[in-house]
Every structure is written in C-alpha cells, then in structure tokens.
Amino acid sequence: MPASPSDPSVVHKRQEQRLVLLLLAPSLAVVGCLLIVPLCWLVWQSVRQDGAFTLAHYARFFSDAVYWTTFLQTFRIAFIVTAVTVLLGYPIAYVAAGASRRWSIFILAMVILPFWTSVLVRAYAWLILLQRRGLVNSVLTDFGLIQNPLALVNNELGTVIATVHILLPFMVLPLYATMQKIPAELTMAGASLGGTPFYVFTRVFLPLSLPGVVAGMVLVFVLTLGFYITPELLGGGRTYMVSMLVSRNIEVYNEWGAASSISIVLLACVFLVFRLASLIIPFERIMGAR
Numbered sequence: 604m605p606a607s608p609s610d611p612s613v614v615h616k617r618q619e620q621r622l623v624l625l626l627l628a629p630s631l632a633v634v635g636c637l638l639i640v641p642l643c644w645l646v647w648q649s650v651r652q653d654g655a656f657t658l659a660h661y662a663r664f665f666s667d668a669v670y671w672t673t674f675l676q677t678f679r680i681a682f683i684v685t686a687v688t689v690l691l692g693y694p695i696a697y698v699a700a701g702a703s704r705r706w707s708i709f710i711l712a713m714v715i716l717p718f719w720t721s722v723l724v725r726a727y728a729w730l731i732l733l734q735r736r737g738l739v740n741s742v743l744t745d746f747g748l749i750q751n752p753l754a755l756v757n758n759e760l761g762t763v764i765a766t767v768h769i770l771l772p773f774m775v776l777p778l779y780a781t782m783q784k785i786p787a788e789l790t791m792a793g794a795s796l797g798g799t800p801f802y803v804f805t806r807v808f809l810p811l812s813l814p815g816v817v818a819g820m821v822l823v824f825v826l827t828l829g830f831y832i833t834p835e836l837l838g839g840g841r842t843y844m845v846s847m848l849v850s851r852n853i854e855v856y857n858e859w860g861a862a863s864s865i866s867i868v869l870l871a872c873v874f875l876v877f878r879l880a881s882l883i884i885p886f887e888r889i890m891g892a893r
Contacts, residue, residue, distance in 0.1 A: 714775045
C-alpha cells in the first residue's frame with residue numbers, strides 16, 4: 604500500500620527535501636545569475652539581427668569556409684595538446700603515485716608550481732625562450748647543433764608547446780588521484796602469479812587508471828578549445844583559434860550575433876565531447892565521484 608501523506612516518515616522526508624532545497628537555494632541563485640542567464644542571453648543574441656529573429660548567423664557558420672577552417676585548426680591543436688599531455692603526464696603521475704610521500708609531495712609541488720604565475724606571464728616567457736634569438740635557439744646554435752635559428756614561435760608549434768606546459772597539471776592531477784586509489788596488492792598479486800612487469804602494467808594497472816586518463820583528456824581538450832592568450836601571442840597571426848574568431852567578430856566587426864552563434868556551436872561541441880567520453884567511462888567516474 605502506498606504511504607499516507609500524513610504518515611510521519613513521509614512528512615519527515617518532505618521536510619528533509621525542503622531543507623535541502625533551502626540550503627541549495629543560494630548556490631542555485633549564483634549559478635543562475637552567473638551561468639544560466641548569460642547563456643540564455645548568448646542564445647538570444649545568436650538568433651537576432653536588427654531587432655528581428657534570424658538564423659543567418661548559423662547559416663554563415665555552416666557556409667563560410669573561414670569558420671570551418673578555424674574550427675578544424677582549433678580541434679587539431681586540441682587533439683595534439685591532449686595527446687602530448689597524456690604522453691608526458693602519465694609517467695609523471697605514475698612515478699609520483701609509486702614514490703614515497705616526501706618525493707610524491709615534491710613532484711606534485713613541481714607540477715603545481717606554475718599555477719603561481721598567470722597564463723599571460725607564462726605565455727610571454729615561452730615567447731622569449733622560443734624566439735629566433737631566444738635561449739633555445741641560442742643554446743642550439745652555440746653547440747653547433749643548428750646553423751640557422753629554428754622557427755619555434757609565430758606558428759602552430761609554439762602554440763602547442765606553450766599550451767602543453769600550461770595544461771600539463773590538468774592531466775597529471777586526475778591521473779595521480781586515480782593511480783593512488785589502485786591497491787598495490789593487485790600488481791603484487793599479478794607479479795606473484797608469474798606476470799612480467801610489462802604484462803602486469805598493461806593488464807592490471809593501465810585499465811584501472813583509465814578513468815584518470817579520460818578525465819585528464821577531457822579537461823585538457825575542453826580547456827584547449829577555449830584558449831585565447833597563448834595562440835594570440837605565440838601564433839603570430841598564423842594560428843587562428845575559435846576564441847580569436849569570437850574576439851575579432853566583436854572587436855573589429857561589432858557582430859555580437861555572429862560571435863554568439865560561434866560560441867553556441869563551440870559549447871555544443873564541448874557537450875558532445877563530454878557525451879562521447881561518458882560512453883567510454885561513466886560520467887561520474889570521469890568526474891571522480893566514484
């Protein structure tokens with residue numbers, strides 16, 4: 604039989620629900636004001652032109668080759684940066700997870716240390732290091748390894764190098780958190796059953812660390828899609844990403860509708876990335892809920 608509305612347990616449950624909603628009300632109000640309202644305004648701007656409803660901004664996006672080229676370059680850079688951060692971040696997290704507490708803290712401190720400086724400062728630092736007369740080219744020339752300076756900035760390579768450095772902690776930290784939860788007894792059991800270190804790693808440790816890999820990849824990929832300062836400084840006008848396209852539409856052409864439509868399409872791509880990642884590993888595991 605269904606419980607009566609006057610049942611004490613039902614009344615108590617309703618009171619708990621009201622209390623939870625009351626406690627969540629301030630945070631929901633903040634999210635609504637700072638996220639939902641601006642997002643609705645962005646959608647509204649993307650379908651308005653001269654005070655009338657229009658889909659011309661979206662039609663331009665799907666017909667203009669410049670938009671497609673910019674999106675393709677942005678996604679290509681995001682894929683490259685994500686792949687490089689996985690290759691660099693996985694060994695760092697693996698060593699930190701397996702080291703003693705003192706060395707683990709030291710490794711993580713070195714990973715987090717760049718957060719103490721702004722992205723702008725780090726981008727300018729890489730610009731100084733990689734320019735034609737910068738430290739990297741000077742050292743390579745002095746040792747006779749190259750005759751002419753390498754083109755390390757004002758192109759896609761410089762953008763990738765600086766972006767990898769900035770976003771590497773976002774790969775290492777989720778990986779480390781996941782690896783720390785893997786019981787050491789599992790790898791010891793695999794070794795005691797005759798498994799080689801490589802076999803135990805690929806069949807036991809690596810599959811268990813995949814949630815951290817996917818979480819780090821999603822974070823790095825999504826953050827790269829929205830990067831602006833780094834490609835602006837190190838791209839030299841030759842590396843054109845979606846954020847720069849949005850900026851140009853507003854600053855140069857005062858086209859808020861076009862900029863809003865580009866932002867909405869990029870946001871849809873981000874949701875698609877999360878959806879595809881959740882098909883591989885449940886979303887709650889990606890976010891570290893369990």
